[in-house]
Amino acid sequence: MPFYHKLGEVPHKRHTQFRKPDGGLYREEVMGLEGFSGLESILYHHFLPPRVKTVENLGSTQVEYADFGPLQHRAFQTADFPIGGDPVSARRILMGNKDVTLGISRPSESMPYYYRNGQAYEVWFIHEGSGLLRSQFGSLAFVSGDYIVIPYGTTWQMSLNEPEARFFVIESPSQIEPPTRYRNKYGQLLEHAPYCERDIRVPEELETHTDHGEFEVRVKVRDRISRHMLDHHPFDVVGWDGYLYPWIFNINDYEPITGLIHQPPPVHQTFQGHNFVVCSFVPRLFDYHPQGIPAPYSHSNVNSDEVIYYAEGNFMSRTGIDRFDITLHPSGLPHGPQPGATEASIGKERTDELAVMVDTFFPLQVAVTALEFEKPEYMASWLEGSGE
Ligand SMILES: [Fe+2]
DSSP, rough: OOEEEEEEOOOSSSSSOOBTTTTBOOEEEEEEEETTOEEEEEEEEOTTTTOSSSSEEEEEEEOOOOOOOOOEEEEEOOOOOOOOOOTTOOEEEEOOOOOOEEEOOOOSSSSEEEEEEESSSEEEEEEEOOOOEETTTEEEOOTTEEEEOOOOOOOOEEEEEEHHHHSEEESSSSSBBBBGBBBBBBBBBBTTTOGGGGGGOOOBBOOOOOOOEEEEEEEEETTTEEEEEEEOOOEEEEEESSSSSSSSEEGGGOOOOOSSSOOOOGGGGGEEETTEEEEEEEEEOOOTTTTOOSSSSOOTTTOOEEEEEEESSOOOSSSSSSEEEEEEOTTSOOOOOOOHHHHHTTTEEOOOEEEEEESSSSEEEEBBGGGGGGGGGGEEEEEEOOOO
């Protein structure tokens, strides 16, 4: 999304004859969002894009949500989340609503098939592990801390460098993009943005395969997975250009915005989607007012549910929360530092915390899958030892 990019060979003029060495035509595909008025790329394939040998239904992907029950803050530990399968099959949704779902994937193997999500953007936060994302737009190597942003319609495959990996996965039927307020009218990131185009990695190596064979592409759309068997390699693109392609931003390249006094959560915003935002809490200096309180004040998320995935470091305002935990602070109930955390923060100069936050503007449901990971004692953590 962030800017125009081009890989491989494309004809000088769009929608004109572009021929293979044998004289046959390359097959042009215009891939665009929002009809023909959103982001778009034009790809040139060796084979006709709709060519599919067989189709098969692999079942529903609809998430089963539990009754939320009485309003309360909730926490889930994912340190011991089950390991196994490939990145897509290992993913389990823990919470979500109609705007976004949040899940964990702890794969132990690379994908033997190709995958395309036709109904949602996906952001894969690479917490542990490294590997390669291959797509028809080219390849992107990924490492810990990367947010891989994958637009709908991208056919991709992920391979792992290590026998284990851990991902926090955000999936949304809306586009996931840099916040509007950080971009000028041309789309360029502004000087006060917490990252710039130079921090964004784009596909570099274009793979072009012209071989025939048996290739499985799993397509997610209409809340189900369809298996498409192709008689040719899905990465048959000789060239493409445009604004639509997968890209990566690493959380460690986020430039934290700090101030004289405590800065509010929007300073951590990294991406926006429809009715939700994604924020990055990164190591940073605290406020420098001599009477400053580094810990946040209690706050009411009016019209907003807040989810935090705790990746690294000691999250200063939370007690009883461990690495890999996920908290859900729903709307309708204030939250903030637990007893003692505010006092303990005074005089601290910096934090080494690393966390990903997703704020949704409509209530989130908790999936049945998440219940076995719940820390039921979390709601009582504001009572313990408060002396109040
Ligand atoms: Fe909060």
